[in-house]
Amino acid sequence: MRFPALRALSAFLAFQFLCGQAHELTHHGAARLICGAWGTMTFDYFHLPEAGQNHPLALWSTFAGPALTYGLMLLSAWLMGRARSDRSRAFGLLLFFANLPMGRLASVVSGHGDEMVLARAWVGGPMAWPIILVLALVLLLPPLLAAWRALPVRRRAWSFTGLLLLPLLADVVLKRLFLARVMPFVPGEPVFGLPPFLIGVDLAFLLVALLVLPPWRVTFELEPRTA
Secondary structure: OOOOOHHHHHHHHHHHHHHHHHHHHOOOHHHHHHOOOEEEEEEOOEEOOHHHHHOOOHHHHHHHHHHHHHHHHHHHHHHHHHOHHHHHHHHHHHHHHOOOOHHHHHHHOOOOOOHHHHHHHHHHOOHHHHHHHHHHHHHHHHHHHHHHOOOOOHHHHHHHHHHHHHHHHHHHHHHHOOOOOOHHHHOOOOOOOEEEHHHHHHHHHHHHHHHOOOHOOOOOOOOOOOO
């Protein structure tokens, strides 16, 4: 990404937000399909409906979110490594960093997050954490390597580190320190289990992503492809 570029940065952060919401909405939608009723959702968490708390397939709604996110990151690796056009490669780079790979890894390392919920339920015992950590690393390694190779050699280390950490920091500040604290004070009946404030914020970020600068037009400076 060419800095400073306020429009490109705004689109990147909006796309990052939408990827995070897609993760939670996938949880939320899967829970509806499995349990037959809408649960509730915030900017960081989803909650099963009361009737589905003991559903034998409820854990698949937990699986759905990371399945989407890891799937998008593996798609990004393919785009960065196999796509013929620089625009497709740049979109792959955007897609990878917008899905906050360090957030996924940090949640596993710290013993939290969707991955650990699944590991404790499906593996259990002392091997749950090392198994899910190895699996997360195996899934993250291809896009991490592809992103490293795609970034230009000049300032590669700084760019790579910044794109891994700064979007994660922005996500924490926006969602947990601001939006999560504001939402309880905004009235309104949920629609399909979604608070009106959440719907409004999601639509606002979608408009930013599409109108300020479409995410697929955000360009990164890429390392030339080698033969």
